[in-house]
Amino acid sequence: MDHSHSHHHGPAAPVSKHLRKIIGAVLIPFATAVVAGLIVLWPGGAPEQDEQTGVGFDRQMEKARVTKVEEVNCKDVHAQQQNNDAATDGQCQQATVEVTTGPHQGRTFTAVITPDDTRRLSTGQNVVVAYAPQAPEELQYSVVDVDRNFPIILLAVFFALVVVAVGRLRGVLALVGLAITFAVLTLFILPAILQGSNPLVVAVVGGSTIMLVTLYLCHGLTARTSVAVLGTLISLVLIGLLGSLFIAWAKLTGNTNDQTALVHSLYPDIEIRGVLLASVLIGSLGVLDDVTVTQTSAVWELKQADPTATWRTLYTSAMRIGRDHIASVVNTLVLAYAGAALPLLLLFSVAQASVSTVATSELVAEEIVRTLVGSIGLVASVPVTTGLAALVVSTGLSGTEPSGPSGRGRRRRAKR
Structure with missing residues (x-):
């Protein structure tokens, strides 16, 4: 038994060391770039207006x-x-x-x-x-x-109590993460966009800050969390590239409702198309975190249940879980957007225009691009994160002791 461990530990050590270097080489510069981005783009509050416009909330x-x-x-x-x-x-x-x-x-x-x-x-x-x-x-x-202050505050308190009662310490950390998310949105992302910074760059920096802080805060500074962060990062890059391509290709302006028109009239320098792309990224981030953390946890649990499992076995088993997750998450995303746009869908359902005319109108095409680009990123995050997680645990980087070939052979014979 000892012989088998030492036999396998030799080749695993350099691989795990190499993998640690790769993860460090990606995550450390990434985190440094995010901090630098925060410092450079920090807005110092929303731009001051000489007087209130008397329109919308600006009264x-x-x-x-x-x-x-x-x-x-x-x-x-x-x-x-x-x-x-x-x-x-x-x-x-x-x-x-x-x-x-x-x-x-x-x-x-x-x-x-x-x-x-x-x-x-x-x-x-x-x-x-x-x-x-x-x-x-x-x-x-x-x-x-x-004035609906009381019911909203009561609901928020009830939500916090339920999260803490079920999640305990994790629940408390999740609420702290939620507060940080809200702070980044209100203190950095929104004022920076209003100051005229590129909305896409602001969304990437702000979204990355939220991702790094909340994931490491809620799940600990571990190899498992680093894999989830890496999987989320790769998927966000894919969503950003696809979003940029199809928003430009479909000639979407992002100026499709009264709110965006009002923002554009008050702040003409804001790039509304960039705001649309930023909303795609930020909207996908929440569900992405869920998928990558779940997939990483699945691989770790599978390795603990069967320490002799190979990379291929772990990947195949975790992907079966991932496919179930994909089916439900994609539906969740579509239903979330459909729910938000329900009054719009009701208007189109009574219109006399054809389905194709409605679907390709800018108002609906914007939601279609948003949903499909986000869904592609989500689906891609499952094999990427699962593959990374399986690689990390099977090379012993996670601290899980890899078993030797002889152990795997005995396992197969026992199954037979």
């Missing part, structure tokens, strides 16, 4: 409370009488709203909710109001949304 918002709600005939409402195009039949809500924050705290105004408005108000409800200083006094405040 002065205040909190308010509904003090009284009355049902009135829409024909009797002065606001409706001024708008002849609006339907005047039915019952309108006339709400008295009191401003609770800002310079005009305590001021009340009247808001009218028409029957075709999906939002209804109730007495005692907290709302968000927009303040327009240039408007006449009676029109300065308007209800724009409801």
Whole structure:
């Protein structure tokens, strides 16, 4: 038995040393480049605007409370009488709203909710109001949304408790990783894009920072995590190249909705096509991490279950797990995008245009390219990560003791 171990350990050692050098030669310069990228591109906050535009979220918002709600005939409402195009039949809500924050705290105004408005108000409800200083006094405040702070915070706390209860220490580390992800997005990625930096470069640096920090934080500074990082990196490069190629080839501008049009009008220097490519990369990163970590863990567990397993055996077994993962993950990605674009899909389903016309329109083609490019990267990550992980454990780099040929022979004879 001892003889077999020493017989095999000779050739394995140089291979594992060589592999360690390869992984170090890729990951150390990569991590250094990411840190350098963060330093060079660090924006120092979003660019200052001289004044608020009064469009979308770029308005002065205040909190308010509904003090009284009355049902009135829409024909009797002065606001409706001024708008002849609006339907005047039915019952309108006339709400008295009191401003609770800002310079005009305590001021009340009247808001009218028409029957075709999906939002209804109730007495005692907290709302968000927009303040327009240039408007006449009676029109300065308007209800724009409801105040939903409490249910959102409650849901977030419940989510954190469930994650910690099930995941324990790993769950706590996962929540820290989530906080870091949010911080990188809000402090680096978004302000850097607004400052005019190349969106693709920003997404690569920011996404890589998120990947390195969260993976090593949640899974430890081990060979297993390094393999997952390497597999994710290779897949991200593939997604970036394919995304660049097909976004340019399909002549997608990325300027397809009101939000992108508004961003482009406020910040004309931003490369909107680059933002589209950045969104493809960042959107794929979360699912990529899941696939690469799972595949790496599968190989390690298979090696522990059968220490005599060869590279080929480990790869074949782990790929069977990977194929199941591919089938579910690709479907997950498609359904995630379909869910996000459901109102758009409903509009197209009632349109009289042909399926091909709809599918190749920029609005839908953008989602198709995003989904398919991300899915190709995901599918490719499975064999790449599995192959790397199997190579690492079968050469003893992971700390798993490789078994000699005689041990494998005995194993085969026992199976027979």
